């Protein structure tokens with residue numbers, strides 16, 4: 001069960017890296033837009049610095065915001081050159097024209113995380129064009145009456161049967177139960193916000209047990 005942090009917040013990144021529980025970081029333009037206005041690549045460079053200081057070379061996904069295929073390719077190349085981080089993955093939304101982008105980037109040796117995915121067919125196309133990761137949007141699919149568990153299960157089976165090496169990232173996570181659901185369905189990775197990852201460590205019975213131990217021990221010590 002691999003966990004990624006879904007955030008562009010520097011404090012979230014620092015807090016997560018300090019605990020060692022994450023195996024990568026994903027960002028998207030909406031997450032960036034929550035941060036104080038800054039130079040885009042300047043902000044991403046700060047995230048890269050934190051990851052480099054951690055020393056594990058964790059993967060970082062950064063999404064292109066150009067919309068025409070040629071411009072997306074050029075922007076992806078600019079990110080690669082400017083950030084100079086070997087663990088960088090370029091996020092490209094799924095789409096007919098975007099498949100050209102994925103294929104071109106893959107042929108340039110640039111790892112692609114194909115994002116905004118809602119169906120098995122989109123996963124297969126993205127992986128076939130060379131994406132290293134396919135990002136399925138779990139709760140956004142539930143919102144429109146879809147069944148993300150089925151999509152993850154089917155995609156995992158198709159990938160395993162076809163020998164696709166692409167990994168399934170499950171994003172759009174809103175509750176702890178979504179994380180377990182996504183992993184059990186066969187997602188290789190689940191990416192979630194800092195709050196949800198933090199909540200995973202907590203349980204009322206844990207607090208009660210710890211307090212009980214401390215109380216018993218305090219009585220014995222006095």
Ligand code: E4P
Nearest residue numbers: 006026027028135171172173
């Ligand atoms: C995944 O890569 C996306 O960044 C993300 O999980 C989107 O989720 P949202 O529905 O919380 O915006």
